[in-house]
Amino acid sequence: MSVxxxxxxxxxxxxxxxxxxxxxxxxxxxxFAIFRRMLPHLAKTFVMRMLFLPHPMTLTDLDAxxxxxxxxxxxQSLSILRSLHIVQISAPSKEKPQEIQLxxxxxxxxxxxxxxxxxxxxxxxxxxxxxxxxxxxxxxDRYARKKWEDVLHFVVSSVGYKSSVGDxxxxxxxxxxxxxxxxxxxxxxxxxxxxxxxGFTFLLQEANAQxxxxxxxxxxxxxxxxxxxxxxxxxxxxxxxxxxxELGRAYDTNALTEERRNMLPSLVDFGLIYIPQHxxxxxxxxxxxxxxxxxxxxxxxxxxxxxxxxxxxxxxxQALGPLGGSGGEQAGSVVIETNYRLYAYTQSALQIAxxxxxxxxxxxxxxxxxxxxxxASIRQAINFGITADQIISYLAAHAHEQMHRTxxxxxxxxxxPTVVDQIRLWQLENERMKTTSGFLFRDFTDDKDYLDTARxxxxxxxxxxxNDHARMFFANKHEQIKDFLKTRKRxx
Amino acid sequence: MDAVDVSEHYEVTAADNSPSLLSxxxxxxxxxxxxxxxxxxxxxxxxxxxxFVNAHLAFSNTNQVAVIAAHVNRAVWLYPAPQNxxxxxxxxxxxxxxxxxxxxxxxxxxxxxxxxxxxxxxIESSVFSSIQTLMAETTVQDLxxxxxxxxGALTLALCRINKTAQSLSSSDTTISNAAPxxxxxxxxxxxxxxxxSVSDSEPSQYIPTMNAVFAAAHNQVAIDTIALAGDSTFxxxxxxxxxxxxxxxxxxxxxxxxxxFGLIPDTEARxxxxxxxxxxxxxxxxxxxxxxxxxxxxxxxxCLSIFCEPPENAECLTCGTILALGxxxxxxxxxxxxxxxxxxxxxxxxxEETGSATGTPRx
Numbered sequence: 001m002s003v004x005x006x007x008x009x010x011x012x013x014x015x016x017x018x019x020x021x022x023x024x025x026x027x028x029x030x031x032f033a034i035f036r037r038m039l040p041h042l043a044k045t046f047v048m049r050m051l052f053l054p055h056p057m058t059l060t061d062l063d064a065x066x067x068x069x070x071x072x073x074x075x076q077s078l079s080i081l082r083s084l085h086i087v088q089i090s091a092p093s094k095e096k097p098q099e100i101q102l103x104x105x106x107x108x109x110x111x112x113x114x115x116x117x118x119x120x121x122x123x124x125x126x127x128x129x130x131x132x133x134x135x136x137x138x139x140x141d142r143y144a145r146k147k148w149e150d151v152l153h154f155v156v157s158s159v160g161y162k163s164s165v166g167d168x169x170x171x172x173x174x175x176x177x178x179x180x181x182x183x184x185x186x187x188x189x190x191x192x193x194x195x196x197x198x199g200f201t202f203l204l205q206e207a208n209a210q211x212x213x214x215x216x217x218x219x220x221x222x223x224x225x226x227x228x229x230x231x232x233x234x235x236x237x238x239x240x241x242x243x244x245x246e247l248g249r250a251y252d253t254n255a256l257t258e259e260r261r262n263m264l265p266s267l268v269d270f271g272l273i274y275i276p277q278h279x280x281x282x283x284x285x286x287x288x289x290x291x292x293x294x295x296x297x298x299x300x301x302x303x304x305x306x307x308x309x310x311x312x313x314x315x316x317x318q319a320l321g322p323l324g325g326s327g328g329e330q331a332g333s334v335v336i337e338t339n340y341r342l343y344a345y346t347q348s349a350l351q352i353a354x355x356x357x358x359x360x361x362x363x364x365x366x367x368x369x370x371x372x373x374x375x376a377s378i379r380q381a382i383n384f385g386i387t388a389d390q391i392i393s394y395l396a397a398h399a400h401e402q403m404h405r406t407x408x409x410x411x412x413x414x415x416x417p418t419v420v421d422q423i424r425l426w427q428l429e430n431e432r433m434k435t436t437s438g439f440l441f442r443d444f445t446d447d448k449d450y451l452d453t454a455r456x457x458x459x460x461x462x463x464x465x466x467n468d469h470a471r472m473f474f475a476n477k478h479e480q481i482k483d484f485l486k487t488r489k490r491x492x
Numbered sequence: 493m494d495a496v497d498v499s500e501h502y503e504v505t506a507a508d509n510s511p512s513l514l515s516x517x518x519x520x521x522x523x524x525x526x527x528x529x530x531x532x533x534x535x536x537x538x539x540x541x542x543x544f545v546n547a548h549l550a551f552s553n554t555n556q557v558a559v560i561a562a563h564v565n566r567a568v569w570l571y572p573a574p575q576n577x578x579x580x581x582x583x584x585x586x587x588x589x590x591x592x593x594x595x596x597x598x599x600x601x602x603x604x605x606x607x608x609x610x611x612x613x614x615i616e617s618s619v620f621s622s623i624q625t626l627m628a629e630t631t632v633q634d635l636x637x638x639x640x641x642x643x644g645a646l647t648l649a650l651c652r653i654n655k656t657a658q659s660l661s662s663s664d665t666t667i668s669n670a671a672p673x674x675x676x677x678x679x680x681x682x683x684x685x686x687x688x689s690v691s692d693s694e695p696s697q698y699i700p701t702m703n704a705v706f707a708a709a710h711n712q713v714a715i716d717t718i719a720l721a722g723d724s725t726f727x728x729x730x731x732x733x734x735x736x737x738x739x740x741x742x743x744x745x746x747x748x749x750x751x752x753f754g755l756i757p758d759t760e761a762r763x764x765x766x767x768x769x770x771x772x773x774x775x776x777x778x779x780x781x782x783x784x785x786x787x788x789x790x791x792x793x794x795c796l797s798i799f800c801e802p803p804e805n806a807e808c809l810t811c812g813t814i815l816a817l818g819x820x821x822x823x824x825x826x827x828x829x830x831x832x833x834x835x836x837x838x839x840x841x842x843x844e845e846t847g848s849a850t851g852t853p854r855x
Binding site: 028029032035036041042044045048049051052064065066067069070073074112113114115116117118119120121122123244245246249291293 | 543546547550551552553607608609610611612613616748749752753756757760761763764765766
C-alpha cells in the first residue's frame with residue numbers, strides 16, 4: 001500500500017495533528033462515531049469506565065483491572081487511545097505515579113452524546129417538510145446500491161470485464177475524476193483507463209471499507225486543493241455526523257453550514273445521501289452513510305438477519321434480491337471448499353467480475369456461478385497486482401453464512417486452511433528470485449587481495465554474494481570499496 | 493526461499509462481532525422505591541439507567557437493549573414498547589419497525605431534537621411513557637404485595653434473548669432446521685441480563701426464579717445484579733450460577749458509577765478484565781412446603797425436594813414417596829476422632845508428598 005498510504009481511516013486519523021482532534025472532539029456526534037468505529041472492544045470498556053471519573057486515575061490502577069494474560073490487549077488498546085488523542089497519560093516522574101485521564105474535550109462530548117442535551121445540533125436537524133410517500137427504506141437502499149455499483153463497475157470495467165448489465169450511465173464525471181486522481185484507475189498511454197494495484201485493493205475490500213476509502217480520497221483531494229475553501233476537519237466531522245443520522249428520515253439542508261451544503265452534491269454522487277428532485281431542502285441519508293461507523297465487517301447485523309428471515313419466509317423468490325449488505329453487494333455469498341471449488345450465490349455482474357479476477361469460473365446458473373481456484377488463475381491475479389492477502393481477505397469477508405456456521409460448529413477457521421495456504425504458496429512461487437542491483441568485483445590479482453576486500457565489504461554490510469573459488473564477489477554499493485582499494489594501492 | 497514454511501498455517505477466522513443484547517430488569521416495587529426516595533428516586537434511577545443503556549448501545553450499532561419492569565404483580569415491557577396485538581411478532585425485533593408503527597406521531601415531537609442520537613431518544617421516550625402507564629395502572633390493592641415478581645421478568649428477558657438469537661442464526665432457515673445447533677458452539681448473540689433490585693427475594697418465587705437461572709446458565713447468558721436495597725438471596729445465587737456480577741450498592745445515589753464501572757464490560761470484555769467478585773454467596777434455598785428460606789432442611793431421597801420439617805405421614809409432597817425418617821432427633825454418639833500424625837513438611841515447601849522417602853534426585 002505504498003501508493004496510497006491513507007486508504008484506511010485509522011491511518012488517516014493517526015496522521016492528523018492533536019489540534020485537529022481537539023476540533024473533532026468538539027462535536028458530540030463525531031466523538032461518538034470515533035468511539036464506536038475506531039476503538040477495539042477493550043478500549044471502549046476503558047473509556048466507559050473512565051468517563052464519569054472526576055479525577056485522573058493512576059496507571060497502576062488500570063493495570064489492576066486487567067487479567068495478566070490480557071496485558072498485550074491492554075497495551076494495544078492504550079496505544080490506540082493515545083494515538084487518537086483520547087487519553088492523556090502524564091509523564092513518568094519520581095514523586096508522582098503516572099496518571100491517566102480522558103482528554104477533557106472528548107470526555108465532555110461523549111458525556112453529552114450519552115446523556116443528550118446541550119445545544120450543539122450535531123445529530124442533524126430533521127426536516128419539518130412532508131416526506132414524499134415513495135421514499136421509503138427499500139427505495140433508499142435501491143438508490144444507494146445503484147450509485148455504489150456504478151462506482152464499482154467503473155473501476156472493474158477498466159480491467160476489461162465488460163459488465164453484461166451495463167446501463168451506460170456510470171458514475172458522475174466528478175467521481176470518475178476522483179477515482180483517477182486517487183490512482184484507483186489511471187489513464188493508459190492509449191487513452192483508455194486501466195486499474196491500478198490500489199484499485200484492486202479497493203475492489204476486494206468489503207463495502208464499508210470501500211466507502212471510507214473513497215471518502216478519504218475525496219478529503220485528501222479537496223484538502224490539497226486549497227482554493228476549494230473546504231476544511232478537511234469540518235468535512236470529516238460532517239461525515240461522522242452523517243453516520244449518526246437515522247435511516248429513512250428526512251433532514252433539513254438549511255440547518256447545515258454553507259460549506260457543508262456545498263459537500264452535498266458530491267455525497268449524492270457517492271450514493272451516501274439522497275435529495276429528492278422537487279424538494280431540494282431536504283436530504284435522506286442512505287444505508288451507506290448510516291453504517292459508516294459500523295465496525296470492520298459487521299455486515300450481518302441483527303436487523304438484516306431479521307429482514308432476511310422474514311422475507312425468505314414470506315416470498316422465497318424475493319429473498320435473493322433484497323437489500324443485502326450495507327453496501328453494493330449481498331453479504332456473504334461465496335462458498336469455498338477444500339478442493340478449491342468455489343461457488344457464489346449471486347446474480348450481481350459486479351461480484352462475478354470481481355471473482356473472475358482470481359478464479360476460473362466455468363459454470364453459470366440463474367442465481368449462482370461455480371468455478372475453481374487454480375494455480376493459473378491465482379497467478380493471473382498476481383500478475384494484475386493483486387496480492388494473496390487481498391484475495392484471502394475478500395473470500396473471508398464474503399464467505400457464505402453456511403461457511404460461518406460450519407466454522408462455528410466445528411471450531412475451525414472460516415476458510416479451509418489448505419486453500420488459504422496454497423494461495424499464499426502460489427504467490428510465493430513468484431517471489432523465489434530476488435533481484436539486487438549492484439556491482440561484481442572480479443579479476444583480483446592474488447588471493448590475499450581478494451580476501452581482504454571481500455572481508456571489508458562484508459564488514460560494512462554491502463556484500464551480497466561471494467565465491468571464494470572464482471575470486472568474485474557481488475556488492476550492492478561500491479563507493480567505500482573503491483576508497484578501500486585506493487588506500488590499499490597507495491599503501492603498496 | 494525460507495519464507496515457504498509448511499508448519500505455519502494462516503488461519504482466517506471471522507472477527508468476533510456477534511452483537512450483544514443487554515436486557516435490563518428494573519424492580520419497580522413502589523414500596524421499596526418510596527423507602528429509597530431520600531437517597532435515590534425512581535426518576536433519577538431511570539435516568540441513570542438510560543445513560544447506561546446508551547453507553548451499551550454506543551459500543552456497536554449491532555448492540556441491542558430491552559428494558560423490563562418487574563412490578564409487584566406482573567412484568568411489563570418498557571422498551572421495546574408493547575404494541576397492539578395486530579402487529580405480527582416477527583417485526584418486534586426490528587426496533588425500527590416498532591417505532592414506525594406505534595410512536596410515529598410521537599417521534600416527530602419528542603425526538604426531533606438534533607442534540608440527541610435518534611435511537612437514544614426513542615428509547616428514552618418509550619421507557620418514560622411505559623413507566624408512566626405502569627404507575628398509573630397500579631392500584632391500591634397491588635400495593636398489598638410486599639415483594640416483586642422477579643421470575644416473570646427474568647423469563648421475559650430470556651425469551652427475548654432466545655428470540656433474537658434464533659432470528660439471527662436462522663437467516664436461511666432450511667439449513668438450520670436440518671442441523672440442530674451444537675450446544676458447544678458460541679451463541680450468535682451475547683446475551684446479558686442486568687437486574688436492578690430494590691426488594692427482598694420472595695421465597696415463593698424460588699422455583700420459577702431458579703428455573704429461569706438455570707435456563708440462563710444453559711444459554712450462556714450472564715445475570716448481573718446490582719442490589720440497591722433489600723436482601724436478594726436468590727439473585728446472589730443467580731449471579732453465581734451464571735458467572736455474573738453481583739454488586740451490593742451501599743450508596744444508592746451512586747447508581748450510575750456502579751453501573752458504568754462494574755457492569756459495563758460485556759461477556760467478551762470480561763474475558764480480559766478482572767471482574768468484581770462476591771466473596772460470600774447466600775446459598776440458602778426455600779422449602780417446598782411453606783416457602784420459607786431454610787438453613788437446614790429435609791431432602792426427599794427420590795426427587796430431592798426440600799422441606800423445612802418432616803412432611804405429614806412422612807410422604808413426600810412432590811413425588812409421593814413414603815420416606816423413612818430413621819432415628820431423627822436422636823443425639824448422635826460422639827466418637828472422638830483419631831489424632832492424625834501431622835505431616836512433616838520437607839524443605840519448608842508446600843510440595844505434595846510423593847510417598848517416597850528420598851527426594852527427587854537432582855543433577
